[in-house]
Amino acid sequence: MTSRARAKAGTKGVARADREDQIVEVATRAFGSSGFAATSVADIATQAGISKPLIYNYFGSKEGLYAVCVQHAAEALTAEIERTAASGTVGLARAVVTLDGMFRLLAPRPWIWHLVFDPTAPRDPQTQEALAGYEQRILAFGTEGVADLLRLAGNEDPTDTAAMRAVWENVFRTLVNWWLEHPEEPPEAMTERCVRLFSAVFGEIHVPDDLLAVPAER
Amino acid sequence: MTSRARAKAGTKGVARADREDQIVEVATRAFGSSGFAATSVADIATQAGISKPLIYNYFGSKEGLYAVCVQHAAEALTAEIERTAASGTVGLARAVVTLDGMFRLLAPRPWIWHLVFDPTAPRDPQTQEALAGYEQRILAFGTEGVADLLRLAGNEDPTDTAAMRAVWENVFRTLVNWWLEHPEEPPEAMTERCVRLFSAVFGEIHVPDDLLAVPAER
DNA sequence: GCGTGGTAACTTACTCCGCAGTCATATCAA
DNA sequence: TTGATATGACTGCGGAGTAAGTTACCACGC
Numbered sequence: 001m002t003s004r005a006r007a008k009a010g011t012k013g014v015a016r017a018d019r020e021d022q023i024v025e026v027a028t029r030a031f032g033s034s035g036f037a038a039t040s041v042a043d044i045a046t047q048a049g050i051s052k053p054l055i056y057n058y059f060g061s062k063e064g065l066y067a068v069c070v071q072h073a074a075e076a077l078t079a080e081i082e083r084t085a086a087s088g089t090v091g092l093a094r095a096v097v098t099l100d101g102m103f104r105l106l107a108p109r110p111w112i113w114h115l116v117f118d119p120t121a122p123r124d125p126q127t128q129e130a131l132a133g134y135e136q137r138i139l140a141f142g143t144e145g146v147a148d149l150l151r152l153a154g155n156e157d158p159t160d161t162a163a164m165r166a167v168w169e170n171v172f173r174t175l176v177n178w179w180l181e182h183p184e185e186p187p188e189a190m191t192e193r194c195v196r197l198f199s200a201v202f203g204e205i206h207v208p209d210d211l212l213a214v215p216a217e218r
Numbered sequence: 219m220t221s222r223a224r225a226k227a228g229t230k231g232v233a234r235a236d237r238e239d240q241i242v243e244v245a246t247r248a249f250g251s252s253g254f255a256a257t258s259v260a261d262i263a264t265q266a267g268i269s270k271p272l273i274y275n276y277f278g279s280k281e282g283l284y285a286v287c288v289q290h291a292a293e294a295l296t297a298e299i300e301r302t303a304a305s306g307t308v309g310l311a312r313a314v315v316t317l318d319g320m321f322r323l324l325a326p327r328p329w330i331w332h333l334v335f336d337p338t339a340p341r342d343p344q345t346q347e348a349l350a351g352y353e354q355r356i357l358a359f360g361t362e363g364v365a366d367l368l369r370l371a372g373n374e375d376p377t378d379t380a381a382m383r384a385v386w387e388n389v390f391r392t393l394v395n396w397w398l399e400h401p402e403e404p405p406e407a408m409t410e411r412c413v414r415l416f417s418a419v420f421g422e423i424h425v426p427d428d429l430l431a432v433p434a435e436r
Numbered sequence: 437g438c439g440t441g442g443t444a445a446c447t448t449a450c451t452c453c454g455c456a457g458t459c460a461t462a463t464c465a466a
Numbered sequence: 467t468t469g470a471t472a473t474g475a476c477t478g479c480g481g482a483g484t485a486a487g488t489t490a491c492c493a494c495g496c
Contacts, residue, residue, distance in 0.1 A: 013464095013471055037255055037338065040455060051473045056457065119337045120255065153418035164415055166396045167389055174388040178381050197382055200371035201419065231445050231490080258481055269447050274483065 020058055023048050028069040032111030036066055037120035067126040073112040074134035080105045081137055087211050091145055092198050095172070096207045098141070099194050102176055103187035110180050117173065142168050188212075238276055241266050246287040250329030254284055255338035285344040291330040292352035298323045299355055302429075309363055310416050310423045313390070316359070317412050318430050320394055321405035328398050335391065360386050406430075 014022070026048040030039045041062050045052045059065040084094070084101040106113055116134065121127060146164045150156070175197075179190045191212060199205055232240075244266040248257045259280050263270045277283035302312070302319040324331055334352065339345060364382045368374070393415075397408045409430060417423055 150418050155418050160414055163396050167392050170388050170392040171385055174385050178384045200368050200373050
């Protein structure tokens, strides 16, 4: 399977790196589905078929484990945003392309989304650091478009721009959340829905088909 | 002060009804500021200057107390929505009037907002029931406008409408949340900001001044 | 006026439980 | 023997909930 061909000699069971991967996978699912606060380390151990102390051996604390999970998840999301950003589209078309990428990325493991936005997550520096890259990236991503929109309307107020950015970010999140709550909807259908909704508000938009079907890496 | 003039004879301290009001007020603030999960009954008791068992005598459980708090908060919000709904405006003007009413209502006690939308709230039927009225009301309030907007764009798809409604609801919530995170902003200024933001997206809108200055009851 | 019983208001000092975190120990490959 | 993987059985703590008692006030009979 994924075993790292005897990474370290002298072992009984599974090599540490493999075990860590397995624990992170199980924990990510648990944290993402139930939230940090409502998930116990014992639960995760049971679901992974191992014992609690092993988790503490490898990750130090519940927060440490969570930080690693968030790190992985945030990296996946950030990579996806970078990827679609490279397509060179701007404005609403870019938003649609980004959403489309998100839907495809999240389809096989939807829980990582709620992991990153868990309101019960600890506020220790470890976790914050793991999130920093993603936050910064998604922030920059939205800011330009919003500023353009307001400038077009003759509004250059920086506070207005900040508020509008918050609104836009939550529109993005709401569309993803709505989709996650409707598991029967395939990613492509949701992307088309987003195009229709944006069109209703902002007028007809066009997104080149070839930007949407790009298979997500990994 | 507010004492109910010896409601029941043969008592020592504060009359039950008064004490209940006091506890609910303290608890609402605590739950709203820190969230349900992070607030302990002992904390509330200490802040209210009483002992824990008294709370259990009067409210039965932590959930019971929370349900009463939510009930009160949801009633206040619902009443405010009903009030502005009665102004007879439609579309974006109505949205602005409703937001304006919210800002004024929340200014003196901003914590009740997060109480109603607490993600760590228990999911027992008691609490759900307390929220039902508000949910239904705010739902109905948004649906019409959203459906109108989509119909204008030639879109009658009911699922599109549902998704758009979710988006709109979150725009509303985001504007309130953004304002709550900027306590220096007076309600009137935030209302004007909302008008500017809506105008930038949907074109110029006009809201009659006399609908905004209406003092909130109570 | 003055016991005396009834009852509401209120508290101290617990129990119980779940969960984060730890220690001592077992097993096995090199 | 060493060192890595792994665990059973613990401790400690914080918070929900409770049992049992105490205090003050009132209504009543005398």
